[in-house]
Amino acid sequence: MLQLLAFVVGVVGIGWLIGATNLPGEWYAGLAKPDFVPPNWAFPVAWTVLYVMIAIAGWRTFRRDPSGKAMLAWATQLALNFAWSPVMFTMHRIGAALVILICLFAAIVTYIGLERSRDRLAAALFVPYAVWVAFAGVLNAAIWRLN
Numbered sequence: 001m002l003q004l005l006a007f008v009v010g011v012v013g014i015g016w017l018i019g020a021t022n023l024p025g026e027w028y029a030g031l032a033k034p035d036f037v038p039p040n041w042a043f044p045v046a047w048t049v050l051y052v053m054i055a056i057a058g059w060r061t062f063r064r065d066p067s068g069k070a071m072l073a074w075a076t077q078l079a080l081n082f083a084w085s086p087v088m089f090t091m092h093r094i095g096a097a098l099v100i101l102i103c104l105f106a107a108i109v110t111y112i113g114l115e116r117s118r119d120r121l122a123a124a125l126f127v128p129y130a131v132w133v134a135f136a137g138v139l140n141a142a143i144w145r146l147n
Contacts (some may be wrong), residue, residue: 008011011055013083015047022085027062027092031109032146037139054078057125061115069125070114070122077107094144 024040038046058074065071080103086095108130115123 001027003019003063004056007059007062008052010024011058011078012048012051015051016044018082018085019047021045023090024089028089031143032094034139034142035144036142046132050132053125054081055107057111057115057122060122064119064136070111070118073114075106077104077111080104080107088140094140100142101133101140105133105137107132121123 007011054074055078058071058078059076061068061070080100084100084104087093087100108126110125112123113132115126
């Protein structure tokens with residue numbers, strides 16, 4: 001259980017740290033956005049829940065095969081996830097952030113595919129994440145188009 005706690009604290013903690021140090025700020029507030037943008041409070045709530053699910057899935061995979069393809073896909077998606085906020089909110093690179101989201105979605109789907117037959121729960125924990133990232137991609141693309 002200590003290992004699970006380390007995964008949850010690590011993933012959620014780094015996610016919060018990156019979010020807190022790469023805030024949307026005035027630049028993002030001034031961008032044209034589509035009508036379907038969720039309220040600002042929804043993002044930290046959604047990401048906290050998703051980060052817990054990501055951590056649990058990663059822990060389950062790590063316990064079974066710490067150096068396998070599924071663990072590599074898990075680590076890849078996490079690196080891409082953590083890269084998005086600095087690219088979007090600090091560097092103001094809307095198009096580059098969209099490329100990251102497309103790659104992130106591919107890594108998530110890869111992880112689900114690799115884990116589907118080995119650990120159905122780990123794969124299932126990534127399904128809401130895939131849906132959220134797909135939505136984030138549509139939102140990112142709309143913001144890019146409008147600006």
